[in-house]
Amino acid sequence: MSNSNPTGDAARSYADYLDKEMTIMGILSTFCVIALGGCVTALSGIAKDHPLWFPEFWDQQGSFIFLGMIALLFSAFFFYRQRSILAYYVGQIYLSLFDSNLVTGSTNALHKQADRSSTWIFYRQAFLCLFTASVLFGRVGLSQVLLSDATTLKLLVSLRVWELWAPPLICIFLSFYVYLAFRAYPDDDDLPYIKFLLHPKRFEKDVAGDKP
Numbered sequence: 001m002s003n004s005n006p007t008g009d010a011a012r013s014y015a016d017y018l019d020k021e022m023t024i025m026g027i028l029s030t031f032c033v034i035a036l037g038g039c040v041t042a043l044s045g046i047a048k049d050h051p052l053w054f055p056e057f058w059d060q061q062g063s064f065i066f067l068g069m070i071a072l073l074f075s076a077f078f079f080y081r082q083r084s085i086l087a088y089y090v091g092q093i094y095l096s097l098f099d100s101n102l103v104t105g106s107t108n109a110l111h112k113q114a115d116r117s118s119t120w121i122f123y124r125q126a127f128l129c130l131f132t133a134s135v136l137f138g139r140v141g142l143s144q145v146l147l148s149d150a151t152t153l154k155l156l157v158s159l160r161v162w163e164l165w166a167p168p169l170i171c172i173f174l175s176f177y178v179y180l181a182f183r184a185y186p187d188d189d190d191l192p193y194i195k196f197l198l199h200p201k202r203f204e205k206d207v208a209g210d211k212p
Contacts, residue, residue, distance in 0.1 A: 078126035118186035
């Protein structure tokens with residue numbers, strides 16, 4: 001007769017999956033930090049090599065670049081925060097297999113908590129911030145490509161305030177909406193955005209051991 005434990009094997013497999021997700025979160029967080037550092041290095045080099053051109057460029061595009069860098073910083077933080085949450089559940093699952101008295105809740109309960117939609121809030125918010133940074137940096141690149149077109153450049157200048165603040169404000173709004181939706185329907189695997197829009201409600205309180 002086999003001595004294998006199906007429940008334990010499944011829990012280890014799921015913990016291994018979370019471990020791989022942790023690796024991905026670490027890579028994405030590192031990418032954001034490297035991209036942020038690359039922006040600072042590139043700007044420093046450009047300012048040194050083109051001292052006459054750079055002040056005018058920064059006066060026109062500096063706000064977009066600064067907000068893009070802030071978005072990258074938040075994205076790196078959210079990816080790292082998601083990684084730390086997954087690390088908590090990996091540790092708790094392995095501890096529950098070793099001695100259930102060392103953790104709050106059973107192995108199955110920890111599995112369900114780790115798999116809840118609300119556990120992955122920071123993952124979605126990180127990508128919202130990353131997309132916002134891409135939009136802001138993309139606008140800077142587009143404006144440089146279209147410098148020769150006076151009409152298009154004039155249009156970009158006239159829309160400057162909207163282009164500058166619309167992406168960050170939309171990102172903040174969507175991040176807050178994602179937080180409310182996933183806290184209101186933490187066990188909904190079909191993405192609760194529409195459900196929360198149609199049936200808004202206050203989010204559920206965390207149960208013991210549900211929050212790392």
